[in-house]
Amino acid sequence: MTTRIAVDVQSLSKRYGDTIAAADVSFEVRQGEIFGVLGPNGAGKTTVIECLATLRRPDRGRVRVLGLDPQRDARALRPRIGVQLQSAALQERIKLWEALDLFASFYRRARDWRALLTQLGLAESADIPFGRLSGGQKQRAFIGLALINQPEVVFLDELTTSLDPHARHAIWNLVQEIREQGVTVFLTTHVMEEAERLCDRVAILSRGRIVALDSPQHLVRVFGVGCRISFSAPEPFDVRDLAAVAGVDRVERVGERVIVQGRSDGLVADIVGSLTAMGVRCMDLRAEQATLEDVFIELTGETLRETRTEEECEALRS
Amino acid sequence: MRGIAKLTWVEAKLFCREPLAAFFTLVFPVILLLVFGSIFGNAPVPDYEGFGFVDASIPGYAALIIATSGLLSLSTAVAGYREQGVLRRLHVTPLHPGAVLLAQIVVMFAMTTIGMGLLVAIGRAIFALKCPGSVPLICVGFVFSCLCFFALGIALASAVSSVRTAQAVGMAVFYPMIFLSGAAIPRELLPDGVQRAAAVLPLTHVVTLLRALWIGEAWTAHLGVIGLLTAVAAASSAIAVRSFRWE
Numbered sequence: 001m002t003t004r005i006a007v008d009v010q011s012l013s014k015r016y017g018d019t020i021a022a023a024d025v026s027f028e029v030r031q032g033e034i035f036g037v038l039g040p041n042g043a044g045k046t047t048v049i050e051c052l053a054t055l056r057r058p059d060r061g062r063v064r065v066l067g068l069d070p071q072r073d074a075r076a077l078r079p080r081i082g083v084q085l086q087s088a089a090l091q092e093r094i095k096l097w098e099a100l101d102l103f104a105s106f107y108r109r110a111r112d113w114r115a116l117l118t119q120l121g122l123a124e125s126a127d128i129p130f131g132r133l134s135g136g137q138k139q140r141a142f143i144g145l146a147l148i149n150q151p152e153v154v155f156l157d158e159l160t161t162s163l164d165p166h167a168r169h170a171i172w173n174l175v176q177e178i179r180e181q182g183v184t185v186f187l188t189t190h191v192m193e194e195a196e197r198l199c200d201r202v203a204i205l206s207r208g209r210i211v212a213l214d215s216p217q218h219l220v221r222v223f224g225v226g227c228r229i230s231f232s233a234p235e236p237f238d239v240r241d242l243a244a245v246a247g248v249d250r251v252e253r254v255g256e257r258v259i260v261q262g263r264s265d266g267l268v269a270d271i272v273g274s275l276t277a278m279g280v281r282c283m284d285l286r287a288e289q290a291t292l293e294d295v296f297i298e299l300t301g302e303t304l305r306e307t308r309t310e311e312e313c314e315a316l317r318s
Numbered sequence: 319m320r321g322i323a324k325l326t327w328v329e330a331k332l333f334c335r336e337p338l339a340a341f342f343t344l345v346f347p348v349i350l351l352l353v354f355g356s357i358f359g360n361a362p363v364p365d366y367e368g369f370g371f372v373d374a375s376i377p378g379y380a381a382l383i384i385a386t387s388g389l390l391s392l393s394t395a396v397a398g399y400r401e402q403g404v405l406r407r408l409h410v411t412p413l414h415p416g417a418v419l420l421a422q423i424v425v426m427f428a429m430t431t432i433g434m435g436l437l438v439a440i441g442r443a444i445f446a447l448k449c450p451g452s453v454p455l456i457c458v459g460f461v462f463s464c465l466c467f468f469a470l471g472i473a474l475a476s477a478v479s480s481v482r483t484a485q486a487v488g489m490a491v492f493y494p495m496i497f498l499s500g501a502a503i504p505r506e507l508l509p510d511g512v513q514r515a516a517a518v519l520p521l522t523h524v525v526t527l528l529r530a531l532w533i534g535e536a537w538t539a540h541l542g543v544i545g546l547l548t549a550v551a552a553a554s555s556a557i558a559v560r561s562f563r564w565e
Contacts, residue, residue, distance in 0.1 A: 053410055078412045087565075088407035091328075091399070093335045098328055105324040106411045145407070 004031040005064075006153050006184040007052060012061035014047050021047035023208040025061070029153075034175065034185040038195045038296070039205035045188035046086055046157055048205070052186065053083045053155045066152055079107055082146030082154040082183075084139075086161070092131035096122060096141055099130060100148060107149035120144045120174070136167030143174060147183075154178060156187040160194060172197055192293045202292070206300040216292050223295040226263030229271055231285035232256045241278060245270050258282075321413050326421040333425050339391045343433045346386075347379045348440055350502065360445040365506050369533065372445040374504050376437060377528035380460065381501040383433040385521050387426045388467030389474065389488045389495075395422055396475035397484035400565060409564045423468050430464055451534040459531045463524045466547045469554035470520065476561040500525045520550045 007029035014022040021044045029035040037045050050056040052065055054074040063070055068077040090099050100113035117123045120140045125133065133141060139159060146154050156175070160168040168191075175198055179185055189195055195202045196216045203213040212219055226249070239258055242251045247270065248262040260271055268287045275282050334340055351372065360370030396419065399405045408418055441447035449456070471488075478484045496502040498512060499521035505513055516522045523543045530540050537544070 055406070055410060075412065078410060081410075083410040085403070085406060085410070088403040090407065091332055091404055092402075093332050094328060098331070102321075102324050102328050103411065106321040106413045 005029070006031045006066060007035070007186060008062075008064040009048075009052070010062040012048065012051060012058050012063055014044075014051065014056065014059050020044075020208045022051070022058070025205070025208070025210055027203050027210065027213055029184060029186055031152075031184050032179070032182055033200040034179050034187065034198050036195045036199035036202045037186075037188045037205050038190065038192070038199075038202050038292070039188075040190050043190075043205045044208040045190075045205055047208075049155050049157045049186070049188055053081065053085075054078060055085075079109075079149060080152050082149060082151035084142040084146045084154070084156045084159055086157040088142070090130040090141075093129045095127050095129055096133065097126040099141065100144060103145050103148050109150055110148055111150055113144075113148060116144050116147060119177075121170070134167075136163050136170070139163060139167070139171060140174070143171070143178075147178065151183060153184040153186060156185065158188055158190070160189070160191060168194075192291060192296070196292050204296060204299060211299045212295070219295050220290050220292060223298050226261065226290055227267050227287060228290070229260045229262075229268060229285065229287045230257050231282040233258055233275075233280055233282050235281060237278060237280045242271065242274060245274050321411075322417045322420060325413070325417060326424050329421045329425045330428065333391075333429060339395075340429075342386050343383060343391065343429050344436060347383050347433055348436055350382075351375070351379060351437055351440060352444075354503075355441075355445050360447070366504070367533070369448065370445070371504070372441055373448050373532075374506075374529070376441055376447060377532040378499075378501045378504065378525050379437055380434050380528055381463065381499065381521055381524045382496050383430050383437075384460075384463050384467050384524060385492060385496060385501065387430045387433075387464070388469075388471035389492045390471075390485075391429075392422060392426050392468055392471035393474040393484045393488050394481055396472060397478060397481040400475070400563065401481045403565070405564045415564075419472060423472075426468060427461075427464055431460075434460065449532060451532045455537060456528070456531045459527050459537070462544075462547065463528060466520065466524070466551040466554075469551045469558060472562075473554035473557040476558045476563065495519045495521045498522070500529075520547065523547050 005028050007027075009028070010026050012022050012025040013020075025044075025048060027035075037048060039045050047056065051058045051063055052070055054070040054077060057071050065077055066080055070077055094102070097113065097117065100116065104110035104113050114123075117126055120143065122137060122140055122144070125137055128137075130138070130141070143156070143159065146156070159175075160171050163171065172194065175185060175187070185198075187198070199216060201213065201215050202219065203210045204219070205211070212223060214222070234256070239251045239253050242248060242258070242260055245262075247267050248260055250261045252259050260267075272282075272285070354375065355372045358371035360372035362368050362370050366374040399418070405418060409415070438447065438449075474487060475484055478487060498508070498516040499505070499519050500508070500516070501521055501524075505516070505522075505525070508516070523546050527537075527540055527543050527547070531537060
């Protein structure tokens with residue numbers, strides 16, 4: 001059985017003036033998966049999603065969504081995709097039900113918006129004007145609009161930005177439900193947890209380039225620093241003895257605490273064993289698995305904060 | 319097609335929920351009519367070629383509504399939708415790009431027509447308004463003037479980058495225009511020099527045309543005015559088509 005490709009991007013490049021928004025970006029999204037593009041603000045995520053969602057013409061490269069060219073075949077493609085955009089709005093005074101009813105009228109195979117409102121947990125808010133909805137409600141409303149036409153692929157751009165943790169988790173559940181219905185989900189995010197929780201595969205985008213692409217778990221295993229163990233040792237001992245333990249990459253002492261980094265599976269047991277053998281008492285021992293954030297820092301040397309200057313971001317937005 | 323109809327209906331409802339726009343299109347001209355009508359009455363006077371003040375003012379008030387709809391309401395609505403991202407959201411749907419503008423134009427036209435209807439109804443009921451001209455010709459002139467000013471409004475929305483600029487430019491053009499063109503006050507009350515200078519304002523020609531049709535002059539006597547307004551409409555449409563942006 002061959003996996004069908006929902007989104008196919010080959011060597012996509014786009015620049016705005018001197019700012020490179022996307023440079024030679026290539027990836028494939030399989031049908032039915034949740035694919036994420038992870039990167040800090042200004043990395044080029046929105047540019048990529050806009051090129052896929054028929055809004056922007058790439059300077060170079062080949063883009064296909066459901067086998068169609070988003071620019072040339074926009075009219076054939078738009079009925080088959082759902083889009084939630086980062087900087088979009090509805091009319092301030094349009095009631096929620098009117099918005100869904102309106103958008104349903106644009107499509108031939110639209111869903112019943114009443115059922116959709118219930119599924120989104122917005123049934124009670126049907127008569128509230130868009131301008132008076134909370135951030136989380138607006139975001140759910142946009143997801144609803146993106147689903148109204150029973151799309152084959154949905155594009156979600158930064159869907160939980162500026163939401164509180166509770167609203168964020170509700171949206172994540174929603175995205176998982178969407179996928180269970182067989183819809184391919186393409187999302188961008190700068191929230192590590194979001195990528196780890198939701199995505200089958202993640203492309204890490206930095207300054208317009210893809211620096212890694214794999215499942216979050218695999219990325220962590222391959223690029224991550226593995227496991228980090230830290231403990232307090234009130235009595236002095238030679239930390240170099242721990243460096244000899246199999247699988248240990250690095251040992252350092254920071255004040256009272258000793259930090260050990262390594263990659264072997266049984267690292268915690270081995271370290272504790274060695275300490276016991278050396279007669280060293282250790283307290284407050286903690287072990288942390290590396291996260292996608294570590295991978296990201298490792299690969300890009302950047303944190304997930306802005307990696308472009310404000311002016312560059314402005315140039316990207318305009 | 320169903321989408322365009324639905325969008326038009328929704329936009330009509332939204333217009334009615336926007337008290338300020340509804341006030342200036344529907345209520346304000348009626349207030350003008352009532353205030354000035356009760357001051358000056360509608361007795362025939364030689365200044366207005368045997369018509370009364372109200373008879374002479376109604377075509378001007380019609381021009382006032384047309385200018386309000388085109389230069390203020392339509393331009394800020396379109397520029398606002400672009401600035402807020404409403405156009406961007408609609409752009410990724412299968413809706414035809416022109417449908418958004420069409421819906422706005424249809425709603426503005428309907429509201430302008432209702433405003434005009436209110437004026438005529440109140441003018442007849444209270445001031446015994448006279449209309450010697452041909453009603454079908456007046457309607458044609460009204461539609462033509464609307465198209466001209468709606469094109470101007472969309473050109474304005476397309477040419478500027480923000481809704482604030484659209485509002486500022488719209489008002490900067492609108493206020494001198496309604497007073498100098500003879501829309502808000504009969505031009506006979508203005509000095510000759512001002513009247514001559516007002517010939518550069520498109521609204522002056524709308525007032526001229528609507529007044530001529532209202533009192534039953536032959537439209538063929540005003541081909542120059544019609545030509546000028548056609549040129550304004552064509553130039554505005556060209557600007558709108560060339561510079562319209564979704565975001």
